[in-house]
Amino acid sequence: MAADEPLVLGIETSCDETGVGIVHGTTLLADAVASSVDTHARFGGVVPEIASRAHLEAMVPTIERALKTAGISAKDLDGIAVTAGPGLAGALLVGVSAAKAYAYALGKPLYGVNHLASHICVDQLEHGKLPEPTMALLVSGGHSSLLLSADITSDVRPLGATIDDAAGEAFDKIARVLDLGFPGGPVIDRLAREGDPAAIAFPRGLSGSRDPAYDFSFSGLKTAVARWIEAKRAAGEDVPVRDVAASFQEAVVDVLTRKAVRACKDEGVDHLMIGGGVAANSRLRALAEERCERAGIRLRVPRPGLCTDNGAMVAALGSEMVARNRPASDLELSADSSLPVTDPHVPGASHGHAHDHDHVHEVSKENLYP
């Protein structure tokens, strides 16, 4: 085993993608994904029980596929990492149980890691070691947050987050209002390219001088866009779908990039990392590039396939945990649907990890018998 280039398998099941990645240090060897997104499409969002059932079906075949693609034997692994949270409780539990079973059967150390920290760490597979500190903007259907990390294995600080909807949720909602299907991100991105982003002046949430500098709000925007569309329809006029898509998208990415660049300047950080499913949005990438360049900030955005939920990101963080000698998790590791972002991983009890929130309470919030 090369201590600085650990061979780690990572499992991700926090939402609707069953992801298994294998990395060697910061080199990606395999990234296998089975998605249940099509099954959820007709419900307009992710149905937890459908996602959990799909994870169970896909879990072991996806692990076997990843091992085959990487051309390694599970016996060669230096560790097994898994998303311990945050995410959908029942979905997480499938991945955590599988990871524990593999780790136990193979005698490998187990690392329960944080989904959000993984979204940041995945960029090491694309652009090499993360600078320390790194400013990260994570945007997806489940998260919209600004995080500052001095050490991705031990020190992740939340600077701001959405106070209502995640950015990706706003894309899904507007796509639904426009009858464009689910998920909304890709189709709005595509239509927006043919529209005028300045056609309609949609509101920029929490952008006043007295608003919190790094928090986001997309609920008001969502409502404003929906009302604008409904008003057009009520007046019997055609809805200019491309202009609405472009103007809505502009309102989202304008706020995201403005606040991210401001956070970098305020904190004296010269790197900005953008991750999460919405980071695949072409306009977000372009505007971030433009604004970072103007501010002298280096932008790091992984390729779209690594921005959405995947196993490679979990393996990337697991590999860093091994390389930095972080304590492994123990066999009692549980899925924690609200694992705080400040816990990049869940070390075993013997390592004196003080749970800063009540597990029994967190678990009991979720009905395990839906």
Added chain:
Amino acid sequence: MDTATPAVTVALHDGEAVVASSSQVDARRHGELLLPAVDRVLKEAGLTLDAVTGLVVGVGPGPYTGLRVGLVTAAAFSSALAVPVHGLCTLDGLAYASGIDEPFAVATDARRKEVYWARYDDSRTRVGDAAVDRPADIAERLAGLPVVGAGARLYPDAFPDARDPGHQSAAALAGLAAERLAAGGEGFLDPLPMYLRRPDAQVPKNYKVVTPK
């Protein structure tokens, strides 16, 4: 292993008898409890997992979240160690453990005021498939029959003749599996979940909310 009911239960069987076993009843901690239980049972027997030549898992019916813990664990063990995994109906384990030699039924808690249930001619012989129903809707059909399992105790009006055991034990499941393996290996199910219900197709408000506070 069986995690289809509130019991998290693991046993090691050598083909003749149960070598070690563990059962904990905690409906909300299947994920946490199962692997440590496996470890405890093996340690008690002085063995490691690679000594195991076959796996048996209860496939339910059972409430979904816990059920999946046992199934995915068995599948992962099977893949990592290249040993076969055999599925057994969870209710068959309870029936076998009851030792009853006349017609009876097994009923477990299905939540939502329903039970998972099946009829048996004797402790080894199920009649028909397992089903999920409201106790009042099947009380007449099962009238006069003893009913084994926690479902019977929960609904004494529908099932007045409740019998032991109340909870599933992997020891019984392993015993039944050992008998079937010795008899040629017939009578196993694929190790796939028996849900008996369609998923609730509801997108929760604020689905996927994993935003740190």
